[in-house]
Amino acid sequence: xxxxxxxxxxxxxxxxxxxxxxxxxxxxxxxxxxxxxxxxxxxxxxxxxxxxxxxxxxxxxxxxxxxxxxxxxxxxxxxxxxxxxxxxxxxxxxxxxxxxxxxxxxxxxxxxxxxxxxxxxxxxxxxxxxxxxxxxxxxxxxxxxxxxxxxxxxxxxxxxxxxxxxxxxxxxxxxxxxxxxxxxxxxxxxxxxxxxxxxxxxxxxxxxxxxxxxxxxxxxxxxxxxxxxxxxxxxxxx
Amino acid sequence: xxxxxxxxxxxxxxxxxxxxxxxxxxxxxxxxxxxxxxxxxxxxxxxxxxxxxxxxxxxxxxxxxxxxxxxxxxxxxxxxxxxxxxxxxxxxxxxxxxxxxxxxxxxxxxxxxxxxxxxxxxxxxxxxxxxxxxxxxxxxxxxxxxxxxxxxxxxxxxxxxxxxxxxxxxxxxxxxxxxxxxxxxxxxxxxxxxxxxxxxxxxxxxxxxxxxxxxxxxxxxxxxxxxxxxxxxxxxxx
Numbered sequence: 001x002x003x004x005x006x007x008x009x010x011x012x013x014x015x016x017x018x019x020x021x022x023x024x025x026x027x028x029x030x031x032x033x034x035x036x037x038x039x040x041x042x043x044x045x046x047x048x049x050x051x052x053x054x055x056x057x058x059x060x061x062x063x064x065x066x067x068x069x070x071x072x073x074x075x076x077x078x079x080x081x082x083x084x085x086x087x088x089x090x091x092x093x094x095x096x097x098x099x100x101x102x103x104x105x106x107x108x109x110x111x112x113x114x115x116x117x118x119x120x121x122x123x124x125x126x127x128x129x130x131x132x133x134x135x136x137x138x139x140x141x142x143x144x145x146x147x148x149x150x151x152x153x154x155x156x157x158x159x160x161x162x163x164x165x166x167x168x169x170x171x172x173x174x175x176x177x178x179x180x181x182x183x184x185x186x187x188x189x190x191x192x193x194x195x196x197x198x199x200x201x202x203x204x205x206x207x208x209x210x211x212x213x214x215x216x217x218x219x220x221x222x223x224x225x226x227x228x229x230x231x232x233x234x235x236x237x238x
Numbered sequence: 239x240x241x242x243x244x245x246x247x248x249x250x251x252x253x254x255x256x257x258x259x260x261x262x263x264x265x266x267x268x269x270x271x272x273x274x275x276x277x278x279x280x281x282x283x284x285x286x287x288x289x290x291x292x293x294x295x296x297x298x299x300x301x302x303x304x305x306x307x308x309x310x311x312x313x314x315x316x317x318x319x320x321x322x323x324x325x326x327x328x329x330x331x332x333x334x335x336x337x338x339x340x341x342x343x344x345x346x347x348x349x350x351x352x353x354x355x356x357x358x359x360x361x362x363x364x365x366x367x368x369x370x371x372x373x374x375x376x377x378x379x380x381x382x383x384x385x386x387x388x389x390x391x392x393x394x395x396x397x398x399x400x401x402x403x404x405x406x407x408x409x410x411x412x413x414x415x416x417x418x419x420x421x422x423x424x425x426x427x428x429x430x431x432x433x434x435x436x437x438x439x440x441x442x443x444x445x446x447x448x449x450x451x452x453x454x455x456x457x458x459x460x461x462x463x464x465x466x467x468x469x470x471x472x473x474x475x476x
Contacts, residue, residue: 108461115453115460145456178475213471215353218383222353222467223346229464230471233451237416 003068004133010080011131013141014070016044019079021141023048027055031080035061039076048077069133083131086147088120090161093235094190095228098124098154101196106130107138108225114142116232121148122157122190154192154207165189166208169231170200171221173210177234183209191231196224241306242371248318249369251379252308254282257317259379261286265293269318273299277314286315307371321369324385326358328399331473332428333466336362336392339434344368345376346463352380354470359386360395360428392430392445403427404446407469408438409459411448415472421447429469434462 004012010031013019023030033052039045052059065078088094095118100106106128113121123130130148151157158166165186175183192207194200199221204210213230215222222230242250248269251257261268271290277283290297303316326332333356338344344366351359361368368386389395396404403424413421430445432438437459442448451468453460460468 108464111457111461112464115457117454117456140457142457177471216355218355219349219353219378219380223349223463225461226346226350226464226467229460230468233415233468233471 006129006132008083010082011136012069012133013079013081014072014133014137015075016048016077018136018141019048019077020044020051021144022079022081023051023055023057025141025144026081026084027051027057029081029084030055030057031082032058032060034065034078034080035059036063036066036076037061044077086149088122088147088149088161091188092120093118093188094120094122094161094164095232096122096124096154096157096190096192097127097228098192098200099195099198100127100193100224102224103128103132103134104138105196105223105225107135107140107143109228110135110139110142110146110148112225112229112232114145116229116236118191118232118236119146121146123148123150124154124157125150125152158207161190166192167211167231168192168200168204168207169213169227170194170204170210171212172202172205173212175209175211177211177213177231180209180211180235181237189235191228191235193224193228193231244367244370246321248320249374250307250371251317251319252310252371252375253313254286254315256374256379257286257315258282258289259382260317260319261289261293261295263379263382264319264322265289265295267319267322268293268295269320270296270298272303272316272318273297274301274304274314275299282315324387326360326385326387326399329426330358331356331426332358332360332399332402333470334360334362334392334395334428334430335365336430336438337433337436338365338431338462340462341366341370341372342376343434343461343463345373345378345381347466348373348377348380348384348386350463350467350470352383354467354474356429356470356474357384359384361386361388362392362395363388363390396445399428404430405449405469406430406438406442406445407451407465408432408442408448409450410440410443411450413447413449415449415451415469418447418449418473419475427473429466429473431462431466431469
């Protein structure tokens with residue numbers, strides 16, 4: 001039992017809610033489930049035992065894994081599962097994250113994306129690992145309902161999914177978010193966001209129709225998950 | 239030099255950006271500034287020295303405070319400042335947070351509020367301490383530009399600031415966020431949000447016009463700073 005590493009082929013759900021979500025959506029991927037010795041034999045305990053029995057998943061009672069993986073005191077169950085790859089649906093709208101760097105942010109973005117029914121997420125490398133337990137935790141389990149795929153460059157992604165509308169979000173853009181609806185030409189679109197600190201570079205000014213979310217000049221920029229979620233909210237209006 | 243505590247009358251800005259923002263906006267409140275011995279004598283260093291001289295603020299070089307307050311390796315300057323109270327502007331729009339519990343979330347909300355020009359924030363007790371260094375950090379300095387005041391109950395707040403439109407955000411509401419514009423009657427409004435885990439209780443169904451941000455049923459709810467920011471975005475459209 002070691003610390004989580006990006007190179008590992010397994011990751012972990014920390015806590016009851018995430019573990020139940022995993023067992024319900026992707027039971028085949030679960031390697032084993034760990035119970036803390038203080039895990040109370042109540043409803044959640046019984047449900048997890050039942051789901052594990054159904055899918056022939058081994059339960060190990062050991063506190064060591066909790067000390068290594070979880071800094072929170074109230075974590076009593078952890079599932080170890082095999083990471084998975086997903087294919088991106090060409091006939092769907094996409095969210096494209098170029099070089100995202102924060103695990104917690106990525107999780108929050110996944111939760112919002114599922115909330116606004118964008119279920120295909122593309123990450124352009126270098127990008128943070130979506131299977132980091134922090135990212136899984138802040139996704140609140142949304143990760144198990146999404147298609148997520150990494151590409152080595154934006155062009156590599158773009159070429160495979162034409163034709164579609166591309167909307168890069170940039171502070172240098174002129175078109176306001178609320179005017180995005182009149183710019184839709186194709187059946188599907190991709191919303192594109194840059195890194196937390198640096199945003200998208202200027203080359204994206206030549207990609208599709210750049211969009212800006214207007215805010216006062218009292219702040220430098222909106223937090224990335226906030227900007228993504230505001231965009232998702234606006235485009236998902238019928 | 240002890241750990242930060244809510245009861246203390248001072249708090250701390252961790253890092254260059256926050257410290258400069260504090261020195262520029264509220265220099266009178268700064269008690270002293272700490273430099274780490276590894277703080278490089280570059281542009282930021284010179285600027286902070288200059289600002290401290292201008293305002294007769296003492297600079298102490300000591301690494302102890304950094305070990306106690308900051309878990310990040312790249313923090314080389316900390317300012318200690320006296321907490322301040324603000325008055326809420328009756329002739330402005332308000333953001334009301336009922337029992338918020340997460341410092342990082344509160345900071346992110348402050349940043350968004352300033353970004354959408356809502357500069358009066360009311361927190362209903364029990365609520366997380368806005369001067370927690372975590373909250374200051376995630377506000378990216380927005381806290382120094384906002385009026386923030388705590389009230390012991392929503393009714394105590396409400397009575398002092400009538401008449402205005404109240405919009406409690408609740409999953410049980412029927413009116414969609416995009417329809418909020420037609421509900422505005424008074425000159426000013428208050429957007430009201432509940433706790434991260436529990437939301438607003440049902441009594442708020444009888445307060446003003448309850449509003450819902452529609453999302454798919456694949457998630458339980460949106461993350462609180464996300465929901466607040468989407469609302470701020472929508473209402474701030476002219």
